[in-house]
Amino acid sequence: MFPALRYRWIQGVAIALLAALVTACAVFAPLYDRALQQSMVRTKLAQAPADVSGIRIISVTPTTTKPPLTNRKLVSYVPPAVRRYLRPPVGSSTVEVGTWPYTGSSPTGSLVARSGACQHVRFASGRCPSARNEIAISTADVTTFGWKVGQPIPVAELAGQISPAKTPHKSLRVVGVYTPIPGRYWFNDLPTGRAGLTDSATHHTEHDWWLTDPATMAGPLAKPGSTEPSASWISKVNEADLFIDRSTVGIDQLLAMKKPVQEYLSAPVPVIGNGTGQPTAQASSGIADLATAAAHGRDQANTIVPLFMIQLALLAALTLWLVLGAAIDQRRPEVALARLRGRSTRGARSLLLADLGPVVAVGFLAGVGAAFGLSFAARHTWLTGGAPFEVLPPVLYAGLAAAAALAVMLLAVVHATALAPPAQLLRRVVPRRVGWAIGVGDLLLIVVAGAAFVAFATGSLSGSLAMAAPTLLALAVGLLLAHLLGPATAGIGRRLLSRGRVSPGLALLQVARRPGTRKVIATITVSTALLVFASDALVVGARNRADRAQAETGAAMVSTIAGTDVAAVQHVLHQVDPSGTHVTPVAQLSPPGEQGTTTEAVVPSQFANIAQFPGLAPDQLPWARLAPPPVPAISVTGTTFSARVRSAPLAATGQGPLKGSRLAPVQLRLLLTNSDAQQAVIGLGDLPVTGSGVHTVTAPIPCAHTCLITGLGIYAPGVHPPLSGGLTLSHASVSGHPVPLGDPGHWRNLTASGDGSMTPSNAREGLQVKFTDTGTSEVDLGHKSVPARVPALVAGPLPAGSQGDTFQAAGLDGITRPMTKVGSLRYAPGSAPATALVNLDVLERYGAPPASTMVLQVWFAHNDPALLAKVTAALKQQGIGISGTTTTADAQRVYDQTAATWGLQLGTVVGGAAAVIAALVLLIAVATSWRMRSRDYAALRMSGLPRRALMVVSVGEQLPLVLASIILGVACGVLGAHYAMPMVPLFATPPAIPILNLSTAWTAVAWALLGALVVLGVVGWTSGRWVARRARLTRLREAP
């Protein structure tokens, strides 16, 4: 056995390698699949905030007389099937307090007793509260409010609608100043970050959490205005925060928790009777969602991993089959000898099995080892979640299946030769058909593989199995080429020979007569196709993850403002970055319904530079169409508006709705939008029924920080008949500064038909307006600096009810207003699929209080923590906080750590292995044929062919084949990827915006091509020369 192994050690190594590869693919797939799932779960649990991966149970005080459920009681209701995977709870009790005496400027905030809190803060001064009424305040509170250690702070409880004058009071004493240590302990709810901010609901300045001893939460408390103690706080809230135990929860545990968690969340506390007056509780958790996502990821992994590995295993198995066949062919004379010396067919089989069996067995063991090694490497490199080492039954089954497959393959390939009669075995060349013919097996493979690919390409077959498309195509094409190449090269070779071109002619003739040619072409074609596909999939996946992260995040860094004060944020950003090249404000307003169009209001000139538009060219977008109207806005600064007004007599133009209704004076109004983007309606006085001579109107206006005059209005109060009138407005001024009202063309009637109209015209001394009022609403004349419809670049379809390019979407106040589509976007960065991208400046001119649902963000051009700190500080000076910051890098990290991504990363293994297989096939082809080839070349030498020409023949016999196979494989890989990529899952969940770009990654293809050309080209060229160098004449004497 060993001499035989030594004799053909290259072949032995190749067979062992291929057997190892088959085994490694089989064993590695379930190992990796499992590790991937575990890693995915661990990553999800690590990435998820503590309150999402854990359970928070909150019990509020049901009545003023009954306390909420205790933390211990709350936890006791959590089902044991869930609790076993949770760590001991962190309990806390909270009451909202305001400093006493309670005035509009009293700081308010939470008084919190949270178990173990002092272990999760650092004390800048003082100590941990350890007795009743002791509190620790944050360093920000010290800075903002000037409180210090030892200071008493009297407080009143803030309990909903109950006046603080009637709620319990306490005098708290500051014993420590803390800085929190960020961590999961806080359950995604840091105690600081509020100090100095304004509560949007109460408009009180907030303080950070006051940490206190649990004894503070118990009675007795003082009642205001009396010495009678109160039993307890009125609105105490008890919480139990249960953290998931990440060291014990894996994919199985998470999936097992889903149902009991869902059941528990629906009813966290048993209801007694009708539940009236009982303390109750609410529980929240994202565990069920995490489990659903994990199940989805598991399904993706279960699809991608086997598909990649099966393809590779099949390629390796096919190659092993071919190599074993070649090895057996090579051993035919030895089997013949054994049979001549009396060995039976069984003996012949034993001879072959004893020769090849140990090699395959060693390969199997090496494959098992390699699978475990690869799994170890994967777990410690790209599976960042830190999956545990697990060997589950599927690994054993896969190993057994691999062993069985190898054994069956070996027995099958040995069988025919072992049964062959000695006379047949003694033939030096296995009889083959004369002329062109294709075997049934090859024909079947070509037809099946080709049909399967056509089915994929035409859409008849879909799903993740499409990942096999490149391999199938390459198999069909490679085999076909292999069969066509023989006759073709023979013909060309003969022609070349007849023309006297000996070397290339001989080389081509050799190609035609080598039985291994077909195998080499088919295997290299399939290997290269797999390499190209794997490389392409890898790069396309990475590109799409980056694109999606960029497009969905919107900018390199995005901070969400805790508030909706657009003007203040704009002001701060202008101070921090006057050029607008580093930061820009973005306001998003959700549509009223789920199907509507989101409004994304931006400063176009800044947004175009700062926002990320992967796949789009922001420079090419029609930003100019978002510009405000060309009519200059009437901007005024001051506190008093005055103007001269001349009015014509009012005239009734019809019957009033009520009998006897008479004309009454109408009010002239001025419409303004102030610097806070809020609209103001200023009454300028009445226009008498009889008309007036010239008189001056004066009115205070809230425009100390600049306003825009957006319109004039006429309002006829009460019930009145339809009327008409006219006025001339001139000498307008604000705080003494003249205000040009412009020509009549700068104004337009805004009133809906049926309610009246205002028609401007030119007058010598000013703006003349004729008006009618036929309804009960105000009749308005708008300035054209505020467009009638907001121009918008629209991503996605227009909302329902749109007419032509006109549609409705939310303004800054959340109320829909008409917009007009002036261009299309494939998507709007950082927003929903259906988005109207509008000019923030234009939207602000409408003037309206910002909607509470508005999401106001600051977008950063770069992931620049220093700039973020600067912006945060500047915003804080204005009482504006940042509720959260995300970055494109964070978003991409999330996408990079999904089952789909890790599945695709197998492409590196598959691509590398495919290249190795291709090189191996080439080497094996040389190893199994070099003796015969060198004898052939020796004969050619004897016939007078010079050594140099022999080199050409030897290299030319294989290098063109290799090159042709590589080119073909690359073509098949590219074409196969074109059809396969749309069906390959790139993400755990598909992107909502149309960001996917599945076009071929030509750079990856080029690198794969180059790699294949270099590796296989060098192997082909070197081995060809090596064989030619062995063409010594002594080979002709048939010595062993």
Add this chain to the structure above:
Amino acid sequence: MTPDTTTPPVAARSGLAISTRGLVHIYRSEGHDVAALSGVDLSVAAGEMIALLGPSGAGKSTLLTLLGGLFKPSAGKIFIGEHELTSLTTNQFDRLRATEVSLMLQGASRNLLPYLTPRQNVAFAQHAARRLDKHADLPDVREVLDRVGLTGHADAPLGSLTPGHLQLAAVAICIATNPGVILADEPTSQLDHHARDTVLDTLARINTGQGTTVVLVTHDPQVAAVMPRTVTIRDGRIGGEGRAGQEYAVVTADGFLPLPAHALDVLPPGTLVRVHDQDGTWVLLPDAGGTGPEPPEEGAR
């Protein structure tokens, strides 16, 4: 060049007689049926050493492979010892090849496993016989190599051996099981004179020493000249025999008499011949008025 017959028999198995009856073998080549043997009747006595001669394509190698059981004849019977080969099962053939008939293929390397030494090759050749009978009286490997004079090269890689030594190694594995018959196809081809003589001497020693029946095929007239008996195969038939330097025509079982090649010069095909018994001497007289070519001036005797 005289075979050395002085080596005494060592653990000899007695040679086996060989005979064929009306042996016909037809094979297909490029769509045509070709009769390689057309009724060969051959008898080889146990312990005899003969050479099969004849031009290329005459059928001598075919005859040898039929005797070795590599093919079944199209017609006719083959007897080796007590075995009639055409009726043997595969297992019986295996047993026959393991113990009684040894076939040496043309080209020494085809008889040897290239990665084994001569010693290992001999052991390999004995493997089947030992499996069949654990108590088989097989010669020691060293003894086998000693018989062919390769003791000094027992553990040498085959690649380091000369062609002559390689052929001797091939002989060694043929005699490794003390067969009753050795069938050797061109055992001296591609050898220089010295090597050729050594191989022939060795075969002759085995033949005389152990009584092993040896049938060899050769093209080489010098080899034929030293063989005790030669059988010439011509056009698939036995065309003549040589014994002790004398050439004989052999009357076949159906009465045909193939003329020796030199007689065909004077009696070309188609010549009408009268056969006369003249005082106990059988004379062939060409018929001068026959339809055949003109007879030579002098009759052939």
